[in-house]
Amino acid sequence: MEAKPLAIPATLDDCARIARENGVHTVECFFVDTWGMPRGKMLPIEQFLTGSGFCIARVAYSWDTRSDIHPTPWAQLDSEFPDMHAVPDLDTFRVAGWTEGLATVMCDMEDPKTHERIAMDARGRVKETLKEFEALGYTVKLATELEFHLFTSDWKPISDKSYCYSLDRAEELEPVVGAIRAALTASGITVEASNIEYGQSQVEINLKYGDAITMLDNTILFRHIVRQVARQHGYNATFMAKPINGGAGSGMHVHQSLCDLDGNNVFAAQDTSDPVHSDVMRRYLSGLVHNQLALQAIAMPTINDYKRIVDYSFSPTQVCWGLDNRMVGVRCITNAGPGTRLEVRWAAADANPYLVAQGYLQAGLYGLRNDLPLQPMSGGDPHADTSLRRIAHSLEESVTNFSCSPFSKEAFGSIFVDTYTAMQRTELAAFAAHVTDWEFNRYHDIL
Incomplete structure (x- = not known):
């Protein structure tokens, strides 16, 4: 085949x-x-x-x-x-x-x-952005890590406990997870690993890095294949950010690096006295951090995504970056030679990969083209650092940040920004008008 x-x-x-x-x-x-x-x-x-x-x-x-x-x-x-x-x-x-x-x-x-x-068309817009990088002498490499939850055919969690990294649990789920890996491989998508994740009923599958458009296409197909194969085996799969109350959220971590036209990673070590090592990496990173709040509505596009933002849940809650630190928004993986890269941990697993990449890549370009200050690195526990800015904790707040940002219009175009804002405000209005189960259970028999 x-x-x-x-x-x-x-x-x-x-x-x-x-x-x-x-x-x-x-x-x-x-x-x-x-x-x-x-x-x-x-x-x-x-x-x-x-x-x-x-x-x-x-x-x-x-x-x-x-x-x-x-x-x-x-x-x-x-x-x-x-x-x-x-x-x-x-x-x-x-x-x-x-x-x-x-x-x-x-x-x-x-x-x-x-x-x-x-x-x-976000896919087409990403293609145009990649040409901007080529004009500067760079090509873009990406990899995505997505988490998802498995449910029974009638949408019940398959577990009420966390079994993170458990091989016993992995073997129990191998009939379906192994079938997903096999379907991905047979579809031309290279899988690096799968594992049981931190949340109950949660799985992660890592895809091998590659050129940007191929990896984004693979990410869309990955989600499609996971859902299809899960159904074939009597399960349902969801990339919803927070499907279980009190459970862990599902994220989309995007690893990114730049190479020169000869294929050499320009994020790799040049100045080992600087924790970031590479001036290109530092400038790209500064653009990401500078524009994080504007991009949050793209990285977290649903009302449910904001239930994922909880301190000490491995979901970033502040504007920050650090070295090999899984509690920050941008994790810098240095001293990895050709594998040196930035891992941006903002996005929810249900976000549009093309839009997410467009935002990240345009933010990186913004940093390359402008001499931006880079806030100090966050070491240790960023949640305890009260000097850090908090990210938006509601879709309403993040949409306001997105719609008011000049960078958003540069990155996505005015018609997209205005349409996306209108779509999200419609979503917010629909949610505000809906009587939830929580409200009914909280009030109906005592008020």
Whole structure:
């Protein structure tokens, strides 16, 4: 089975050959909406090989998580809801490792008349940002670590205790977790390791680093494969940040480094008297720290994500950075030679990987282009340091920070910022109007 993405540049003839050799009859064509959910259409292989792509309503970029439509700057109710055109990126064509007869491909979204990139298409925007790095002489390497929770088929936790790193527990879950790893591998995604995580019913799978777009595509496919294979084995999987009261949250840790055009890691040691070692790494880091509050609404896009922000839970709660410290927002992994990197620990596991990467990369560029002061390194326990700024502890606060930041408009464009803000304010209004189980149980029989 030839599952890995095709060598660049791929052609329809390449896709036809691989489909024929692997019995592919259907192609699952992906784009990713603003929430990070995979959307698209299933095309018979014969239709896919015409190369025409497909059209889909552009309102898909601004509806809510349940596909309800609300007015936004991107799609007003009197806008007639026109189409956008999905153009398969043939370099991403691969045989699916979890379902027979299926292949997948990522799509670039464009205006059907002008053929320009759709302003809300985060994947396309990341591609443009990577060209900015190339103009400075750099390529970007990324890796993602995502945690998720496993539930029974009727959404009950599979455990009420924590078994972090337990191999006994890992073997119990190997029928499903091993099947997930196998499906990832068969789909051309290299797995480094899996383990039982800190939370009850929680698992983590680490993917091997690679070039930025490939890794972001793999992250989307990873979440899709986890959900599909879990269902095939009688489980449900969720990347919701905090699905269990009192339990550990699920995060998306993004490891990132820059290489020169010869492939040398420019974050690696140059000045060992400086804890960060590399001036390029220091400047990139300064941009991340400087813009953390503006990016929080992207890294933590749902109301539930803010339940994850708890001191001493390995979720960062302050604006800070440190060396190999899992309680800070940006963990600097130095003295690792070619593996020297920054691990940004802000994002929830349910965030849109393309938007998260776009924010981080633009923040890094901001640091490279500006002489920013870098606040002192946090050592030991950052939660005990009262001098550190606290991050926003509600979606409402973080959306305000995002919408008011000039950096946000530079990084994402005005139409995206205004639309994203409107989407989040609609989400907040829906939550505010809903009577929760907690409220009912708290008050109904005594007031």
